[in-house]
Amino acid sequence: MNKQQTIEQAIAQIPAGAVVMVGGFGCPGTPFCLINELLRQGQRNLTLIKNDANESGIGISKLIENGQVDKLITTHLGLNKPVIEMMNDGRLEVQFHPQGILAEKIRTAGAGTFGFLSDIGIDSEIIQPEQIMEWQGQRYVVEMAQKAEFALIHAAQADSYGNLVYQGSAMNFSPLMAMAADNVIVETSCFGTPGSIHPSRVHTPSIFVNAVVVLPQLSNEYGVLDHHVRY
């Protein structure tokens, strides 16, 4: 039941060409250490699924800028210039979804179902004609579930079974992705034995988690970014 692994072991399971979900909205929730290990091991032709591309030079932007990513399924690239340029040059395929639709596609996969109906963007260019269906006089968009082979997750706290707690706005996509991927790799700097987290505080129950990597401490990447501070 002990799911602790070394970071090398855990990331080495990801083959080239894998579809990998990555938690995080901006910095909070981004598993920087797992991403850095994926950068070091160098698996290529990856498809990444993440809310955003992080900022230039940090998080998954490193993997993209290093040419390890063929396709990014996302909602927003913010002001990440290198990634926007790679998209415009055709060096990176980008698939955009409305943010809550991407979340719900992932949640749906995590719930073991296959799709849902929505009306978001129904009159916009992001919806393909074949996605539209009519039912009892109403038009709907068919949205299919989005799963993945792997998910990389940062948790504020984890136990050896894989029960997870998130902190602040670092929750975002993480509990959804932890349910939707076949193989869930978690990093945490706060690790304990079973029972160290009260059952009522568990956000992601242990059985969704496959590997827990214990970080000796959080690096500067997890700290405050000076350019976002209002003085």
Next chain:
Amino acid sequence: MSDINRIIERAAQEIRPGNVVNLGIGLPTQVVHYLPENLEVLIHSENGVLGVAGQPSVDVIDPFLIDSAGNYISTRPGGSYFDSAVSFAMIRRGKLDLTMIGAFEVDQAGNLANWKIPGKFSPGIGGAMELAQKTPRIIVLTTHCDKKGNSKILRQCRLPLTAKHCVSRIITEKAVMDVTEHGLVLREKAADISIEELISITEAELIIPDEVGVL
């Protein structure tokens, strides 16, 4: 006062006690700094926070707590954190009262374009489509003209739309305008511009009522 400050300060007056409000990336997120401290409102940030308050003092910033624009925030008493599916369930279920949002273009029929400039700039959709389509009241905060001096308030949007007929009110540094069934009605204008000048810098057809307030 700068144009930007004038827009933000005016926008803050739109928020009423008890409102649940989403503030979009750009000008709207700055509105939180202009709210009276005792005003009981819940600011929603789509990355999973209800009850957003301004950044705490620099030495106690929590790097795991930001708004959707990446600003460090705090939360007011009674706030909550949740995942992205719950966050957008709130939006799609119509639990928000008001969204303030930026625009590349907005038109006199209340159509909004703010996600894509084909061939030039397409950073993505983010939460904009769901917010625009599902919040009962949408207020656009934008400069009246773009950097080249062209009106951003149009007869008809030319860029790909975020959502159709979704905007209720437009606040710029020059004017406050309402989208009505009759067209775009001028409600307030800045003291330093005449109605003739305002009409000349606005591509949309402006309906001028007998009484126009001062912005």
